[in-house]
Amino acid sequence: MSQGDLPEIFGLTWRPDAPLDFFQPLPKDAARSEVLTFLAQQHDAHLFLVANIWDHIIGAEPETFEGASWHAFSERFLEAVERGLKKQMESTLGDQLDSEVIPRRSMALMLERRRAHFLVDMRLMMRRLAHYMAVSVGQRMEWQRMMTRTRCLDGALKELFTEGVETPDGGRFGGKGFRSTWQEGVVAVATALHRQPDAPRDARPGQGYDGDLVAPMIRDIGLGLAMGDTPLDVMAANLGKVGSNQNGGWEDAGGRDLHVGAWHVGVLPPTAPLP
Incomplete structure (x- = not known):
């Protein structure tokens, strides 16, 4: 991009490929409420116009939307x-649209780009x-199970970090690490991905593991567990155990920087710039 070019508006030409299958119908009054709530939070200047357009065209629609009708x-x-x-x-604005509002940028161009950003946001919101x-109910049950497991693991880690465990020399080891309390909902991300939780321990992407890859941030242990990492491996990494897979490439080196990952099920651990 040269100095005079405008930045690309990502997602400008994106459109959903196909309708989704709704688990239950979407009442049109509830849909209106969701759309206007989003506008009030993110683009309140457009509330009046968008609400009037909705009310003008909604009359021809059924009382509830299914996936295909909502898509259309x-x-x-x-x-x-x-x-x-x-x-x-x-x-x-009329003739004012041709006026220059910033160097080499007309008001029409500025408003056109703002409109484009707004429509991208609206399209994403409706999708x-x-x-x-x-x-589905089954997915919600799976999320609840995985969130509960993540919270239980977090509770065990918190106890270790705060209370510590006795060491052979009579001291106490407390460990350190980042937990996922209040961020357990990240487990739902895995639902949309291709997972292979039963991949062998020596698998690698393209070599025994053919699923998607994730790179959880420091408080996203739940996503790693949802992809197929185990509480045992998470505990080993946090406690620096010799058998941890977070050994920095050194056999039996232990947990190293106490990062959490499981490359054999597509979980890329964070990297640390510090030695």
Whole structure:
């Protein structure tokens, strides 16, 4: 990109490939509430216009949306919003659109790019709502189980870090590490991924492991567990045990910097710039 070029607007041409299968119908009143709540939080200046457009076109829609009808409605609605924003801009500003608001940038160009960013946000929001409606009871049960397991592991780690354990020389080892309390919901990310939790211990991506890869941040132990890491390996890494797979490439070197990962199930551990 040269100095005079404008930054790319990522996601500008993205459109959902296909409808999702809703686990239960989405009432149109609930959909309106979700859309306007999002606008109030993120783009409150557009509330009045978007609400009026929604109310104008929603009359022809059924009382509840299924996946296919929501998919089609979302595109019609966003096209109407785009037309409304353009009309509002032209009727309000008129000849002022050609004026230069910043060096070498007209007001029309500035507003066009702002409109593009807004429509990307709206399209993503409506797709997120579709994903929410596609969640099954079975998935919610799996998430609850994995979140509970993560919280239990966190509780055990907290006790070790605060109370410590007695060492052979009579001292106490408390360890250190980052836990996942209040961030257990990250386990749901794994639902959308291809997992292979039963891969052999010596597997590597492309060599016995053919699933997706994740790189959890420091408080995302739950995601590692959801991908197939085990509480035993997490404890070994945090306690620096000789058998930990977080050995920095040195056999029997232990937990090293106490990072957590499991490359054989696609969990890339963090790296530390410090020696």
